[in-house]
Amino acid sequence: MIKLENISKTFMHNKQPIYALKDINLHVPAGQIFGVIGKSGAGKSTLIRCVNLLEKPTSGKVIIDNQYITELSNSQLIHIRRKIGMIFQHFNLLSSRTVFENIALPLEFDNVQKKTIKSKVNELLKLVGLEDKANVYPSNLSGGQKQRVAIARALANDPKVLLCDEATSALDPETTRSILELLKNINKKLGLTILLITHEMDVVKQICDQVAVISQGELVEQSTVGEMFSHPKSDVAKQFIQSTLHLHIPEDYLQKLSTTYQDNLHPLLRLEFTGLSVDAPFLSQAAKEFNIDNNIISAQMDYAGGIKFGIMLTEIIGNPVDTKNAIKFLQDNNITVEVLGYV
Numbered sequence: 001m002i003k004l005e006n007i008s009k010t011f012m013h014n015k016q017p018i019y020a021l022k023d024i025n026l027h028v029p030a031g032q033i034f035g036v037i038g039k040s041g042a043g044k045s046t047l048i049r050c051v052n053l054l055e056k057p058t059s060g061k062v063i064i065d066n067q068y069i070t071e072l073s074n075s076q077l078i079h080i081r082r083k084i085g086m087i088f089q090h091f092n093l094l095s096s097r098t099v100f101e102n103i104a105l106p107l108e109f110d111n112v113q114k115k116t117i118k119s120k121v122n123e124l125l126k127l128v129g130l131e132d133k134a135n136v137y138p139s140n141l142s143g144g145q146k147q148r149v150a151i152a153r154a155l156a157n158d159p160k161v162l163l164c165d166e167a168t169s170a171l172d173p174e175t176t177r178s179i180l181e182l183l184k185n186i187n188k189k190l191g192l193t194i195l196l197i198t199h200e201m202d203v204v205k206q207i208c209d210q211v212a213v214i215s216q217g218e219l220v221e222q223s224t225v226g227e228m229f230s231h232p233k234s235d236v237a238k239q240f241i242q243s244t245l246h247l248h249i250p251e252d253y254l255q256k257l258s259t260t261y262q263d264n265l266h267p268l269l270r271l272e273f274t275g276l277s278v279d280a281p282f283l284s285q286a287a288k289e290f291n292i293d294n295n296i297i298s299a300q301m302d303y304a305g306g307i308k309f310g311i312m313l314t315e316i317i318g319n320p321v322d323t324k325n326a327i328k329f330l331q332d333n334n335i336t337v338e339v340l341g342y343v
């Protein structure tokens with residue numbers, strides 16, 4: 001549905017080139033929710049703005065629904081943009097218009113009949129769960145409600161594609177979840193293709209089918225969400241995944257943690273499980289085979305794209321040779337083991 005071919009974008013700043021996007025190739029299949037994740041300044045906003053040509057690429061082609069939109073005239077572009085909805089971090093609603101009037105705006109631009117506008121807007125209000133807010137002004141809405149209005153407005157022209165530019169970044173975690181849930185429902189109900197950019201792996205985890213990682217203007221990795229969480233390849237992807245797992249080392253362990261091995265101390269391990277290693281009983285197998293004990297201090301398991309993954313903090317108690325062999329056994333079974341120190 002969305003194809004980017006060799007997209008590059010260079011800005012000039014104080015006569016110096018800034019290579020915001022470098023030879024990006026991306027394919028978002030119809031009906032998917034596709035996430036692009038990257039750190040601040042990676043090029044995410046530039047990328048999503050190139051899709052509807054709010055930003056004109058320096059080179060490369062944008063193809064939407066089999067149409068090369070980089071080759072269209074300005075008037076043709078206005079027409080095609082109606083099929084590409086967009087929502088933003090700060091909602092971009094008109095404060096002087098009610099919720100109803102904000103949603104009606106794209107239809108008024110299209111000279112749609114008043115009666116048709118009314119039924120369409122009412123239908124959209126229902127879809128986003130704001131039937132009772134039609135006559136309210138944006139200043140009297142919460143952030144989540146404002147984003148619901150923006151979503152309804154973006155859907156007014158029955159777009160085939162919805163672009164989401166950090167759509168939940170200004171919202172608290174609970175509201176973020178409800179907006180992502182709404183986007184997922186819309187994706188299913190209307191078969192809408194969604195491309196979203198974000199700096200939060202939790203967003204990708206919650207709703208995306210596929211994800212691409214962008215770093216310094218380049219796409220460094222792309223896969224299904226399950227594959228990315230189970231086998232991240234780039235350092236950036238690994239860092240993003242780590243950011244979704246929060247493992248707390250208790251204060252008393254931090255205090256007694258030694259960086260060097262001494263007699264009577266045991267290694268404190270951080271174990272990372274992904275894919276197959278999550279479901280197999282490797283810890284108890286290691287305990288039996290190498291005569292060690294595991295003292296599990298904390299653990300967190302999670303799901304993304306149908307794949308289970310998790311991390312664990314555990315102390316391995318045993319003699320030094322058995323402990324070393326047990327660690328090797330875990331590593332041989334695709335568990336990432338980090339020795340944090342000795343306790």
Ligand SMILES: Nc1ncnc2c1ncn2[C@@H]1O[C@H](COP(=O)(O)OP(=O)(O)OP(=O)(O)O)[C@@H](O)[C@H]1O
Nearest residue numbers: 011013018020038039040041042043044045046047
């Ligand atoms: N209009 C512009 N003129 C000059 N440089 C720009 C312009 N827009 C973006 N850039 C630069 O291009 C690079 C990519 O910026 P972009 O806003 O796309 O990144 P981002 O990943 O969206 O970051 P953030 O999450 O902080 O918004 C940055 O170095 C930025 O300073």
